Amino acid sequence: MIRRQPTPPEASDQRRPGFLRRFARSQVGSSTVEFVLLFPAIWMMFGATMEAGMYSMQQVMLERGLDMTVRDVRVGIMSEPTHAKLVISTCKYALILNDCDKNLRLEMIKVDPKNFTVPSKKVPCIDKVQTGIADVTIVNGKNNDLMLLRVCVQIQPLLPLATVGRTLIENGTKAKYYPLSATTAYVMEPFQWNN
Numbered sequence: 389m390i391r392r393q394p395t396p397p398e399a400s401d402q403r404r405p406g407f408l409r410r411f412a413r414s415q416v417g418s419s420t421v422e423f424v425l426l427f428p429a430i431w432m433m434f435g436a437t438m439e440a441g442m443y444s445m446q447q448v449m450l451e452r453g454l455d456m457t458v459r460d461v462r463v464g465i466m467s468e469p470t471h472a473k474l475v476i477s478t479c480k481y482a483l484i485l486n487d488c489d490k491n492l493r494l495e496m497i498k499v500d501p502k503n504f505t506v507p508s509k510k511v512p513c514i515d516k517v518q519t520g521i522a523d524v525t526i527v528n529g530k531n532n533d534l535m536l537l538r539v540c541v542q543i544q545p546l547l548p549l550a551t552v553g554r555t556l557i558e559n560g561t562k563a564k565y566y567p568l569s570a571t572t573a574y575v576m577e578p579f580q581w582n583n
Contacts, residue, residue, distance in 0.1 A: 435547045442546055451570045453482030454539050462574045471526050491542040496526045499534045511569040513540035529576045540569040
């Protein structure tokens with residue numbers, strides 16, 4: 389009885405045409421395939437991390453700028469604050485906000501603690517579509533007045549087409565900016581010189 393030997397893989401490869409045989413054996417480019425598959429996912433994670441980090445840092449710096457400006461107003465360092473003065477001071481303290489003086493809007497509200505009404509949750513921002521920015525009148529409080537100062541700034545995302553950048557920009561709008569806002573409350577110190 390004659391036993392038939394199994395055909396070795398090399399022999400089966402010989403039945404294929406030459407270029408298919410070389411292609412099946414070759415491992416050239418295998419790392420390129422892995423790179424092409426993994427690179428977009430890694431780049432998206434990197435972009436999301438950068439965008440989230442910049443968002444957090446700008447939010448913290450905006451709050452810092454607002455707190456430092458409020459300190460100047462509260463203790464009387466900034467006498468007779470106007471919208472322009474408050475914007476310049478907030479941007480000076482915030483440091484890292486791009487075109488801050490053109491993109492920042494403030495709102496100062498005197499609050500009656502005995503008859504408190506909650507202001508709207510949406511902080512008014514500059515509308516980039518409008519050609520002109522309406523003047524905002526700031527009325528400073530007097531001694532022991534409770535004041536609420538709200539600020540909103542328009543920020544352009546680092547990667548506007550990435551997932552985080554698209555999410556930050558409000559859905560359904562064609563805007564290129566997303567709003568950052570901060571709110572603080574303070575009481576005017578009782579030793580104001582001009583009151």
